[in-house]
Amino acid sequence: MPQPIIRPVRPDEYDEVARVWMNSWVSTGLEDASDAVLARLRARIAMGAEKGSSLYVADDNGKLAAMLTLHLPDRYLDQLFVAPEYQGDGLGRQLLAFTRQQMPDEIWLRCVRENEKAWRWYEREGFVFEKEEVEPAIGRVMKYYRWRKGD
Template structure:
């Protein structure tokens, strides 16, 4: 059975942070560390307070992926698939779920060096809009937008 997408529970936030870190590390853009894990663990509840809708892909009790949406802003903030689950179309399933939540328009940002991710978003119909430096991290971010056919910007 494929993993089930459902809202994350507060008791899972530490495991969500671990999936997030391991997936981010798999890009080659960071190294796993207790410090990075602590940063992400702190960020999960903070972002939920700021409006995240946080979902997980649950594979029989194992968290296979995390998806963080800011629905009022039509913003896909984070989509990370655990390394063991990459290459199984789970990202595509999460993106389809995001489009159900935000059916007219979605925008997102990708780190420029994460070429695998932004090329995937381009294949999934997202259109590049601009690049800008993220002051908090120093990463150059690529901004993308997807619009349903016939939707006004």
């Protein structure tokens, strides 16, 4: 079966991207699905686009399988979320390889401390833990990671 194609998002897909993001986030067990969560994520997508983030989707023949947000000037991987039905099939690694093509020398990211599955995956993928810090906007402790080419 062919891998989904990573491509820039279209503005008419923001609602579907927010749903993929919410379903992936909810699969961590850290929050329940709700219209409020969906609305919050939808607003963050639009805000990110306005602030210069690059938003990509993994398109599986017209179905969105994942979303990826990068802020290239800061070498920041902002969001990487794979729809639950696509998790465990290598799509996360495909998105990370794409990210490394866009930012070949260095990438940093933050991950919610309670999302152990995610941060352990980033560690296996070569990211190095740097610090923990409370993110006041969401009230959660974030783990900061960095990857550098050649490390």
